[in-house]
Every structure is written in C-alpha cells, then in structure tokens.
Amino acid sequence: MISQLTLYPFLFxxxxxxxxxxxxxxxxVQGISNTTTATNYGTEVTGYKTSIxxxxxxxxxxxxxxxxxxxxxxxxxxxxxxxxxIRCSPDRYILDAKQFERECRSGxxxxxxxxxxxxxxYNASIPKKAVHIIRNPFDNLVARLHHQRKSxxxxxxxxxxxxxxxxxxEEGFRKWCRFVDYSAASKMKNMxxxxxxxxxxxxxxxCAADIHRWTQFHNLAMQVTDDRMKIPVHFIFYENYTExxxxxxxxxxxxxxxxxxxxxxxxxxxxxxxxxFSDNDRVAVAKLVKHLATEQSWPLLRHYFDGLLE
Amino acid sequence: xxxxxxLNDSIVTSSEFKNATTVASxxxxxxEVKMKQQGSIDSVLDKVKRIDxxxxxxxxxxxxxxxxxxFPNSVCQMEYSVLDxxxx
Numbered sequence: 001m002i003s004q005l006t007l008y009p010f011l012f013x014x015x016x017x018x019x020x021x022x023x024x025x026x027x028x029v030q031g032i033s034n035t036t037t038a039t040n041y042g043t044e045v046t047g048y049k050t051s052i053x054x055x056x057x058x059x060x061x062x063x064x065x066x067x068x069x070x071x072x073x074x075x076x077x078x079x080x081x082x083x084x085x086i087r088c089s090p091d092r093y094i095l096d097a098k099q100f101e102r103e104c105r106s107g108x109x110x111x112x113x114x115x116x117x118x119x120x121x122y123n124a125s126i127p128k129k130a131v132h133i134i135r136n137p138f139d140n141l142v143a144r145l146h147h148q149r150k151s152x153x154x155x156x157x158x159x160x161x162x163x164x165x166x167x168x169x170e171e172g173f174r175k176w177c178r179f180v181d182y183s184a185a186s187k188m189k190n191m192x193x194x195x196x197x198x199x200x201x202x203x204x205x206x207c208a209a210d211i212h213r214w215t216q217f218h219n220l221a222m223q224v225t226d227d228r229m230k231i232p233v234h235f236i237f238y239e240n241y242t243e244x245x246x247x248x249x250x251x252x253x254x255x256x257x258x259x260x261x262x263x264x265x266x267x268x269x270x271x272x273x274x275x276x277f278s279d280n281d282r283v284a285v286a287k288l289v290k291h292l293a294t295e296q297s298w299p300l301l302r303h304y305f306d307g308l309l310e
Numbered sequence: 311x312x313x314x315x316x317l318n319d320s321i322v323t324s325s326e327f328k329n330a331t332t333v334a335s336x337x338x339x340x341x342e343v344k345m346k347q348q349g350s351i352d353s354v355l356d357k358v359k360r361i362d363x364x365x366x367x368x369x370x371x372x373x374x375x376x377x378x379x380x381f382p383n384s385v386c387q388m389e390y391s392v393l394d395x396x397x398x
Contacts, residue, residue, distance in 0.1 A: 022380045038375070050347055055372040059347060062375060075373035080382045104377065111347040126375050133380040143383040217381040225377075256376060 021133045021238045022078060024267055026065070028249065029076050031265045033258040036069035038062040038077040040107030043115045051109040060121035061107055074256055076131065079104045081221065084213050086148070086180060089187035090194060093213055097228055100220040130225045131255065135238035136304050137214050137285065141207045142273040145176045170276045177207035184209035201291050205284040206277065215292040215301070222296045235300060241267040283308050 026037050042051025042063035052067040053059055054075060062077040082103025083095045095103070101124060108117050146168060152159040166176045188194055188202065202208040225233045234255040240248040245267060253260055277285070286305035293301055 021383070022378060025378060037378070038373075050351055052351060054375070059344060071373045073374060074376045076378050077375045078378045078380075081379060084382055104379065109347070111343055112349075116343065127377045128374045130377040130379055133378070135381070135383075140381065140383060147383055214381050221379050225379075 021135050021236070021241075024241065024265070025131070025133065025236065025252070026076065026078065027265050028267075029252070029256065029258065030065070030069075032249070032260045032262055033072070033253070033256075034069070034262050035071050035258065036064050036066040036075070038064055038075045040077065040079045040105070040118075040121060042107065042109035045110075048110070049113040050111050058122050058126070060118045061109060062122070063109060072256075072258055074129065074258075076256060077127070079107070081217065081224075082106070083216050083220070086144070086210075089184050090191060090209075090212070091187060093209075094193060094216065095220065097220055097223045101224040101228055104224065124229065127229065127231060129231050129255070130221075130233045131236060131252070132218075132221050132225070132233055133236045133238060134218060134300060136272075137211060137289065138274075138277055138282070138304070139270060139272050140214060141177075141210050142173055142276055143270065144210065145173055148176075173273075173276050174206065177210075180207055181209045184212075198291060201284070201288040205288045206281050208288060211285055211288055212292060215289050215297070218297045218301060219292070219294045222300075223294070226296065238270075242269045 029035070030037055038054055038061075039045065040061050040063075042061060045051060045063060045065055048067070051061070051063040054062050054064055054071075062075070064071075081100055083093045083100060085093055102120050105121050105124065105126075106117075106119050107121055108115055110116070145166060149163060149166065149168065152162050166172045166179065185202070185208075188199060194202075202212070205211055222233075225231050232255075234252065236248065236252065249260075249264060282305075286308040289301060289305065290298065290309060
C-alpha cells in the first residue's frame, strides 16, 4: 500500500496558520488545491465592497472568497447554520430541522460597502454535499469565551469591565458559564418545551446552554443532511488534523474531488483546557449531551466522553 | 466577455448576465439594493481577470456547493443567528 507520505510529500512543509477548524479547513483546501472556497457570509470577504456570488443567478450567495481564483466542480461553502446565539434563551435558540436548514442557507452580503443580512439566501437544492466538522465540546466552550474576549478588545468601545470580569482563567470561564446560562435558566423553568429530566441535567452542567446549543447543532446538521436533504456527508473530527493529518487531508480532497497541487498549510492544534472542568463537571456535561443527542449523532459524539458514563 | 461567462454552462454576454440577475430570486431585498449590487459586481467584472477559462475558450460550469458546517468557536458571529434573523 502506498503511504500518504509518498502520495502527499508536500504536506510536511511547515507553513503556519491559525488553527480554527473551519478557518483551517478553508485555508487547507484553498492552499493545497489552489482553488477558492465560498461562504454564506459575504461580509467576511475582504477586498471588495460588494460580495461576488458564485453564480449570476445567486445574488444572495454563496459568495466567492477569492473571486479572481479558479474553482473546480465543487466549491466548499462555509455555513454555521443557526441556533448558536450566545445568551439567548431556549425558546430562541431551539430550532426544528426545517428552521435549522433554512438558517444553513442564510448569511449576509456587502453591497457597496453596506452590510445586509440575508435569510434563506438560496434554494435548498443548491448544496450537493456537506462536510461536517466536530470539535471536542470542552475546548469549543472555552474557545468561545476567548473569542468573545478578543472581540471585546477589538471593539471600538473596549469593554474593560467585561474583560476584567470574564478573564481567561478557569475562574473567568466559570463566571462566563453562569453568565451564559443565566437567561436560559431563568426562562426554561416554566418551559414545557423541555422535559424535567433535561432541566435537571441542565442545572448540573457548566455552560449548559452552550452544551445544549453544541449538541443541537450536531443533531440537526445530521438530521438535515441525512433525512431532509439526503446528501453525502463527510465528517471531520478536529483532533484528526493532529492525530492523522495525511489521512484526514487525503480523504477530504477525495470527497471534494480536488487534486493536491501545492503545499498544505501546517496545522497547529488549538489549546486544550482540561483544567477548566472538574471530574464532576465532565460527568454532568456527558450526561447532558447523551440525554440531548439523537441516535444518529451520539455514535459520532460519544468518544469525547469516554470513561465518564460508566 | 465577463468573467461570469465562465460560471455558466454556456457562455453568456454581459447583457445576458444583467438580464438574468435583474430577475434574481432569493428573499426580497429592495430593487434598489439589487441594482446597486449589480452595478458594483459589474465594476468588479471589469477589473477581475479569471484564470479558469479553458484554453479553447469554452466556459466552466457554475460550481456545485458543498457545505462546510461547524458550530462556531467564535461568538462574534452570533449576529447571524436567530437573534437577528428571527425564527418563523
């Protein structure tokens, strides 16, 4: 059997890139295949005052990241779908599959420098396949605080009080979790939408509202792509970029039907935060996720909770 | 020939492209916004030289979309969530 090293020797050249799963995957695909990717969020594309769609018939997106670059048969298109709003209550973030699917087709665009939100940007028949990225929820949650802190620092009216209260330490993270959970917990008491068991498990887990949103995202992403749209899906586990880089990259390229013609940007694993969660926290999170996960999603999520549910 | 010619199954001229986009679908932005967007795209088309035109001059197809789906690490992208877009 030919090794991946033989097939893709250029994968080992060191080029440094940021390590967000989505960001890295975009940069990887663009860098190794010399083709552009696309996004539902035209406002994040720099260099153009107006977002350039991938087709003249799709003025509301998706949009090219690099309109000057070539593309192949398929174009990888970023979407975060919906239900991830921070500090919103369950009646706002809980979605059904139909709502979630519609949000996967939503985004924004720039027109002459003006930013415009777009709902249901394009027809549900447009996406032909999906790549679904899954990251360890414990690291995902801490990363969300750190990104929030960065946005506070970058904001024009730098939010010094928020930065002081929710610092990067374990203590800051715990305060952040209580902050995030507050509006969810106060609203969910009388919500018939959630079972008593869910409410009990919710009360014991740190950052339960975010855990709820994380689990819902993966439940609905699988439900939408498998049951509603019936399109082929390729899963990427974030940690596989570290543990099996060559195999992960070659499988992704096969799925995208792209050829490797250039060097792959080196993947630098994001920080891990084991100290931010006590053993009891981890067990509580594991129980909540197992309770919320569907039969479809649990087999793909359970390895993050190995040894916690025996 | 506009670079959008390369995005279609068959080659279209700039005027055909304009006709196609002025009746574009999707959720209603105002006519004014669409026209403004069209104008801006046209100005980009004048500057951008795409490199994916086939050597025989024929056009490439519109690329088919593969979603890259992920739960965001970044909370600053929350602005795109149901909070702003709303849920029907």
